[in-house]
Amino acid sequence: MQLPTGNGPLHERTWGIDREEGQMVNDLISISSEPIEVPFIEVPDDLKSNLLVTSVDALVNWGRKSALWPVSFGLACCAFEMMATAMGRFDIARFGMEAFRASPRQADLMIVAGTVTWKMAPPIRRIYDQMADPKWVISMGVCATSGGPYFGSYSVVPGVDHIIPVDV
């Protein structure tokens, strides 16, 4: 993160940072006009029949699926529904998923819950990059999937898959 420089009140000193971030947003808009496709990985047949690989794989995959830790990433309305899944009624913890990690380093799953604006796009990108592999992204609700009710608005990303690859 850059440091503000110069004198005067804080909002005067941060002009530079604001301009830089604005530039980042504009750059991102210009490079992300098309959705990013997630390549579908085909497992070769000879590998499929390999007993050792598959059973280790199965174990590892069981571990991964049984302890998915989402990064707490609520953007808008859907965030409250996402939280509601973690709360008493639906209790996502039953699947070992209640550990909403605040630090992206420790999370496996990013649930993009809510409208993604262009201004928010660079931080999303950064947090996605900070997450450790293997990682997954769920786009929750129509706002994140395609802009939904705000499709066509001047400040809304038409689908979060323009910025990061989405799995579900």
Next chain:
Amino acid sequence: MTIRTEPMTVNVGPQHPSTHGVFRVRITFDGEDIVEVEPVFGYLHRGTEKLAEERNYVQVVTLTDRLDYTSSMINNQAYCIAVERLLGVEPPPRAKYLRTLTAELQRIAAHLIAVGFFVQELGAFGTPLMYAFRSRERILELFEMLCGARITVSYMRPGGVFADAPREFWPALDRFLEDFEVEFAEMEQLLLENEILMIRTRGVSPIPPEVAVNNSVSGPVLRASGVNWDWRKQDPYDAYDQVEFDVPVGSHWDNYDRFWVRIQEVHQSLRIIRQCIEQIEPGPARLELPLVLRPDPGREAYGRVEASKGELAFYLVSDGGIAPYRCKIRSPSLINLTIIEELLVGWKLADMIVSLGSIDINMGEVDR
């Protein structure tokens, strides 16, 4: 002896676990003391006002759901009142009561979230929040019964509500009131006099009433600062002139008072709901208006309600077309944020989170 420390500028957000959505604030610290703050928002700016100019009057209702997504019903209500003023019509009395009732249910839900997150930010490991969501879940269930959705309700329409409550709603409401009494008493027992909560919030970040008024603060934050201003009392809309309730007012102006005012408002909301159930009469629940509304050109209307966060108003200007010519949203969260400097400067990092929680902003409404 004084230790000279170097000021350090930290960027909190936009994605930070405690910022009520995508709020970002740049803070200069001296040690752990806050010296300067600069809020940066717009991370959820979706251009609602512009989109409203492209939708017809009924379609805009669906956009208002998504402003303050913790209190969609009240947003619906504010917008519908503005449109009714624009058209110069009055909804039928049953619709007024249904609106009042659902708005108060929504206020309870919103205050539960506010209180739950407030305590969560004090560091409770989820328990009060879970209890709050447990009760909120019951309210959302009632909403689902009413209008088929939990959060994005779109229940109200200009001229009333979209449909009368289904029959199973009334017994369910009674059951809810019974259960909620117990659960809320439990929550109060857990929180209201908790010593840790007291020493964390008493005397922290007081906002004097003069400052609050000059900063156009409204809602529970204004009332916690000792001003008993409530639009439900001062400018009664819908059925609020028919029901009795008190206005809780803080006397210390601090974080605890803001928390306390919300807790008390839940009690008052329950009172209003009970009175609504008593007073509601059979009748139509919606005015016979055409699907596509065309107000007279040149008219304007400022429809306001006391939302869970403060004064929520829609300022609509008509040019005679099917869509509003201008739809300005006076959002309480954005304007309540004006006091952020008075609230934070001079306090500690840990207090900052709590103080931000105490004014209960909602980014959907701040950025619109």
Next chain:
Amino acid sequence: MSCQLAADNVLYANGLYRLVYDLVGTILPCWLSYVIAGLVMIFVLVNAVLLGAAVITWAERRLLGRFQNRVGPNRWGPFGLFQPLADLLKLLTKEDLTPDGADKPVFALVPILMVAPLVMMTAVIPFAENTSLAALNVGVLYILAVSSITSIAIFMAGWSSNNRYAMFGAARSVAVLISYEVPVVLSLLGVVMVAASMSLGSIVEAQVLPFFLVQPLAFFVFMAGMSAELNRSPFDVAEAESEIIAGYHTEYSGVKFALIQAAEFGGVGVVSAIAATLFLGGWSGPWSEYLGWLWFLIKTGAIVFLFIWFRATYPRLRIDQIMAVSWKFLLPLSLVNLAAVTLEVFLLRGPEGVLTTGDLGIMAVINVVVTVVAIWVFGNLIRDRVKFQARQPSDVVVPGVTTIEVH
């Protein structure tokens, strides 16, 4: 060739060690069997700590769930018991990131330094009669010394991560650890004085009446101090999620994070075991010759339950308030306890310097009274002296609206 362990060796008391030593000693030279037996014991202890950590994470998640009126992990395995295993598997296969600006060797050393002291502490805990690896005669002192290593590890984590939040967390954590060491040590002095020994085994044997009855004040201070040292609620500022992301371990992922988590929850287990030993009478109980380990586990479990219960209930204090609690509340309390116990021991002990069960009973009665009075007095003393005066009502109060005011 057969080897004999000298009776004055600290390892002599441990039956398992002697067994392995004797067994291996028949075919290998004595020095080698000495080492091998030691390695076997280390293997056992490390696994005990990690397994304990796993069980405690599971218990915490389940219990927190129930405290919060929900279910908690219940999908994988019976009652969700395999949940920690799944977590572990996932973390092991996860990418192990090291941030760019990090001090790499220090960064990598931290997880090891977090776990090591826990394993070292378990060496002196008697799980049942004659089962501690090393029956050190300065066991209490050893535990206190070793447990301080954690604070260095935390500071290293904060420093090497090159992250402000981590640094904040580490600075807070170290401040807390250092200030809470003092009341904890003072509270343990009372225990040592009554038991007239620093060896954990002798302390257990001295507890004809469990010490949490004899010295409730010391127990209270010890529990409060330990929950601060473990970063448990209500003193968990070091990883205050809502304030500073995840505290000192913000930048850790994968295996290292798994180890840090294990150290955290293992710490709860070890501290509970120590508390059970020092205050609840450890393995003693009916049929303790056979069921000592069970008594020990039950008592440890009770303490763990207490920790989880506190966590489910309380919000956290601010860092300066935590310091205030330590220096203005717990420290005086531990001093009161020390003074009371000293006087009682001085007055009650017999000519041979031994306290009988009756003496302990008298002490218990006196100390319960002392505890209540002391907590009440000092509790009122640390209350903020500034009474919060209601402010002047503003001139913009609207007439004619019924209002209710907070007291």
Next chain:
Amino acid sequence: MYGFAMVKGLLVTLKNLTRKPFTIQYPEERARQHPRFRGEEFVWYEERCTGCASCAKYCPLGIIKIVTSPSESAIPQGDKYRLEVFDIELQRCMFCGLCVEACPYDALFMGSGFEQGQYSRKNMVITIDQLRNAEKHPSTWFRPQLEGYEGEPSSGRGSRSIAQGDSRFTYDPRGGPPLGWREVGREGWRWHQREKAGMRLDTESAEQAGAGDE
């Protein structure tokens, strides 16, 4: 006494420890779904649809795509357009239900499903064939006739005297069998009457007329 409230807090959490959890264990047990639930999978009755495209016009997002060709007659409605395309782009739909509100012929209903996770956006369009072949579990959103008190005056407190077990009020979209267009009835709200002026509202005579045509 200072500290007393903290003990009270401990008791509260302890009380909740012994209470039955509030959780609904989702994949095995399901939350009770209310009949008005605005779900995915729209229910559409081709027999009634005239292709007037009211829904497409009223949709705030313009996600309903209708292509028609003239000259066909519907059984209950009389003359109508033949529908060639009726696509609903679910990926942008926000389930506000305004299309259902706008439909004057009661041909479009909200569905009641909610499990529609997809791996790709391309799959998220409901086509006319899917609408034709879907199992029809309509929601009662804006269709009061399904709630079973059509024609009765709406009431306030009095309504609570109605017994809970009354079968007329226990319509469960997911529980019952799929409904055909004759079974879903006609909405009898006065509010909608004006919109329906000039339509043949008498379902039975329409059916007879339709039967005659066949």
Next chain:
Amino acid sequence: MAVREWAGQELSEALRRELPEAVEGFDETAAWVNPSQVGAAAIFLRDEPSLDFRFLNSITAIDYVEYFDVVYHLTSLKQQWCAVFKTRLYGRQDLSLPSVYQVWKGADYQEREIWDLMGVYFEGHPNMKRIMLWEGFEGHPLRKDFL
């Protein structure tokens, strides 16, 4: 007990007594104020005890293509009345108004928002950054000519 709404005429007469050059006219609900006099009118409206408009509800700008209207909604909490005054700016380029930030601090974010979305600059505001959109965004989206 309801809040009384001032008619435009009433407000314009009250303003005219003190600041005769500030008032341009009135309509049913609002008084029209000369754009250059907004600051002075604001101070007067707030400090005059018989008006006492200490609470600023909202500021709005409306784009009428040839001109922009800026609307101020005010309330007096003590006297329980509210009023509206408006001002009109002609043209589309380099629009500016005196800021009322120093009078009502509540105007802070609303003025920034109007600058950001409508392109009306407020002179005397200490921090005229874009508020909702990012730096480098072209145009002001709420204008009618923005596509």
